[in-house]
Amino acid sequence: DGGITQSPKYLFRKEGQNVTLSCEQNLNHDAMYWYRQDPGQGLRLIYYSQIVNDFQKGDIAEGYSVSREKKESFPLTVTSAQKNPTAFYLCASSIWESGANVLTFGAGSRLTVL
Amino acid sequence: AQKITQTQPGMFVQEKEAVTLDCTYDTSDQSYGLFWYKQPSSGEMIFLIYQGSYDEQNATEGRYSLNFQKARKSANLVISASQLGDSAMYFCAMREEGSNFGNEKLTFGTGTRLTIIP
Numbered sequence: 001d002g003g004i005t006q007s008p009k010y011l012f013r014k015e016g017q018n019v020t021l022s023c024e025q026n027l028n029h030d031a032m033y034w035y036r037q038d039p040g041q042g043l044r045l046i047y048y049s050q051i052v053n054d055f056q057k058g059d060i061a062e063g064y065s066v067s068r069e070k071k072e073s074f075p076l077t078v079t080s081a082q083k084n085p086t087a088f089y090l091c092a093s094s095i096w097e098s099g100a101n102v103l104t105f106g107a108g109s110r111l112t113v114l
Numbered sequence: 115a116q117k118i119t120q121t122q123p124g125m126f127v128q129e130k131e132a133v134t135l136d137c138t139y140d141t142s143d144q145s146y147g148l149f150w151y152k153q154p155s156s157g158e159m160i161f162l163i164y165q166g167s168y169d170e171q172n173a174t175e176g177r178y179s180l181n182f183q184k185a186r187k188s189a190n191l192v193i194s195a196s197q198l199g200d201s202a203m204y205f206c207a208m209r210e211e212g213s214n215f216g217n218e219k220l221t222f223g224t225g226t227r228l229t230i231i232p
Contacts, residue, residue, distance in 0.1 A: 042118070042205060042222025043159075058219070090159060099166055100147050100209070103220070105159035 002027045004106035006091050011111045013078075013085070021076045021109045023091035032074040033103065036060060037088040046089075049074055078111060086113045116141045118206050118223035126229050127196050134181070135191040135226050137206035143167075146208055148189040149220065150180065153203040162204075165189060193228075201230045 004025045013019045025032065031050050035043040045058030049068040063082025068074055078085045088110050092103040117140040127133045139148065150162040165173045165180045173180045181190040193200055204227075207220040 040224060042207070042224050043220070044222075045219055048219070088157065090157075092159070099169075100149070100164040102149075102161050102164065103159070104161070105151075108157040110157075 004091055004093060004104060006089075006106035006109050009107065009109060011109060013111060013113050015113055016080045018080060019078050019085075019111065021078070021089055021091075021111070023074045023076065023106060024072055025074075025091075025093045025104075025106075026072060027093055027095065027104065028071075029093035029095055029104070030071070031094045031101075032068070033092040033094070034058075034064070034066065034074070034076045035090045035092065037090060037108075043090060046076065085111055087111060116143070116146075116208055116210060116221045118208055118221055120206055120223035120226050122226045123224075124227045124229070126231055128231050129198060130195055133193045133196050133200075133228065135193075135204050135206075135228065137189045137191065137223060139187050139189060139206075139208050141187075141208065143210070146210070148180070148182070149207040149209070150178070150189075150191045151205045151207060152200075153205060153225070155202070159205070163191070196230050198230050198232060201228060203227050 007022045033048040034046040037043050044060050046064050047066045049055035065077045090108045091106045094101045094103050119138045146167045148165045152160045163175045163178045163180050165182045177194045179192045203225045205225045206223040210219050
């Protein structure tokens with residue numbers, strides 16, 4: 001089945017450590033995204049990538065980094081510079097559907113900083 | 115700046131009844147799009163329905179319909195004949211004008227938690 005796989009589902013990190021969240025898709029989508037979700041808030045865009053070897057900052061990119069070396073993969077690194085990294089992270093890719101560019105999401109990764 | 119407002123933090127609805135989830139938006143763009151996503155407890159966001167600002171008819175997808183009132187800037191989601199599996203968080207979102215393929219920047223509301231009672 002086609003879809004987006006995020007790993008790990010749960011991750012604990014000590015302060016000062018970098019951590020990388022994996023996102024893999026087999027949908028052959030060109031565009032991929034990373035969103036952050038905090039309790040009681042909607043999703044906020046961290047980074048997005050339209051094609052391989054290209055990516056753009058979203059609204060809250062500070063303290064995060066990404067790479068897009070392969071079409072299928074868009075890993076997110078949460079660096080020690082991110083002041084409040086505890087959150088739920090969602091990866092997505094997009095396809096044209098119902099007259100719009102519809103995002104398909106993975107199941108998410110929950111990061112907790114101890 | 116664009117803004118999405120969902121004023122109902124939580125709703126309880128009897129099974130088989132219809133339910134309306136409210137969404138209002140604020141934008142100065144002429145061209146925009148509105149989405150509804152469902153987020154079950156598993157965490158994955160599931161696309162439900164889309165309405166373009168120039169679409170004259172309200173969008174429908176099975177039991178979901180979008181009550182689009184452009185003058186009031188509202189895009190309420192209507193779920194007919196609710197089922198226990200409809201219990202989830204529901205998010206309204208808006209795409210920015212100028213978004214194109216690969217640049218689908220969405221602004222999300224804070225969500226409504228819907229609970230269906232047997």
